[in-house]
Amino acid sequence: MGALDGKAIIVTGAAGGIGAAAALVLAAAGARLVLSDVNAASGEAAAQAVRDAGGEAVFVAADLASEEAIAALVAKTVQMYGRLDGAFNNAGVEQRNKPLDELTLDEWDLAIRIDLTAVFLCIKHQVKAMLGGGGGAIVNTASSLGQVGLAGASEYCAAKHGVIGLTRAAGADYGARGVRVNAVLPGITATPMIERLSGDPQLAATFERLKLRHSMHRFGQPSEIGDAVVWLLSDQASFVNGATIAVDGGYLSI
Ligand SMILES: NC(=O)c1ccc[n+]([C@@H]2O[C@H](COP(=O)([O-])OP(=O)(O)OC[C@H]3O[C@@H](n4cnc5c(N)ncnc54)[C@H](O)[C@@H]3O)[C@@H](O)[C@H]2O)c1
Structure with a gap:
């Protein structure tokens, strides 16, 4: 028996590194998945990889900038599986690596819209479906940068700090009604997002320094984030609500 046997679960950002790897881990634990992303080609490939395994x-393609698309994603999931038991709200965009005074309002708005507002909208629509079905569990992807700062990442840090506050408050809103809301805080994890950021020659030294800030002196693998998400979405975490779980090789501990 798997920890998520039969549970209907949405994964956003499923075309990306953490989302696609988490999908494989969640499916191996028995979940029935709806994978979503704005990148349809890679998202379809992630779903095929789950089926191949x-x-x-x-x-289901969705641009999380749109509340309508988020509502439709939840509705399709309920239509398909008859219920919604869990969600991994994981889609996100990275920082621009600019000091705050060089950041444009559009760049700020994009990070806040996708990394924070979309998480609010996902929870809003998911919770309605879960309350109708007797409860559920939601995990949001925050970041180590939801608890500490980093130069060149003011918009990302602001959004991820916001995800932590949102997670705690949503857990308080719904804990007594059977919906748990928690967050994972990944440290630097080997994904396309990090390949894009570390590919900048000016940032190579920064990434070497950041690697040593992880007390395990390595970056994470995306499936290691997925392993924590399985637990948080499962009934084994039945008394865990509003929590922030660092899966960061010790980044926040030193
Ligand atoms: N990789 C890391 O080191 C790290 C560390 C901490 C937190 N995170 C967070 O983990 C999550 C996953 O990141 P990743 O490293 O797998 O990055 P990634 O770039 O590989 O994946 C992110 C996915 O989000 C999708 N996405 C972006 N905008 C979207 C939109 N408008 N609508 C729908 N989907 C959209 C992208 O298409 C992509 O598939 C993000 O929230 C990121 O901030 C990553």
Whole structure:
């Protein structure tokens, strides 16, 4: 028996590094998945990878900048599986690596819209479906940068700090009604997002320094984030609500 046997779960950002790897881990634990992303080609490939591994997954394209698209994603999931038991709200965009005074309002707005507002909208629509079905569990992807700062990342840090506050408050809103809301805080994890950031020659030295700030002196693998998400979405975490779980190789501990 898997920890998520039969549970209907949405994963956003499923075309990306953490989302696609988490999908494989969640499916192996027995979840029935709806994978979603704005990148349809890679999202379809992630769903196919789950099916190739013997799991259950369909892909539904959605741009999380749109509340309508988020509502439709939740509705399609309920239509498909008859219920919604869990969600991994994981889609995100990276920082621009600019000091605050060089950041444009559009760049700020994009990070806040996708990294924070979209998480609010996902929870809003997911919770309605979960309350109708007797409860559920939500995990949001925050970051180590939801608890500490980093130069060149003011918009990302602001959004991820916001995700932590949002997670705590949403857990308080719904904990007594059977919906748990928690967050994972990944440290630097080997994904396309980090390949894009560390590919900048000017940032190579920064990434070497940041690697040593992880007390395990390495970056994470995306499936290691997925392992924590499985637990948080499962009934094994039945008394965990409003929590922030660092999965960061010790980044926040030293
Ligand atoms: N990789 C890391 O080191 C790290 C560390 C801490 C937190 N995170 C967070 O983990 C999450 C996943 O990141 P990742 O490293 O896998 O990055 P990634 O770039 O590989 O994946 C992010 C995914 O989000 C999707 N996305 C972006 N904008 C979207 C939109 N408007 N609508 C729908 N989907 C959209 C992208 O298409 C992509 O598939 C993000 O929230 C990120 O901030 C990553």
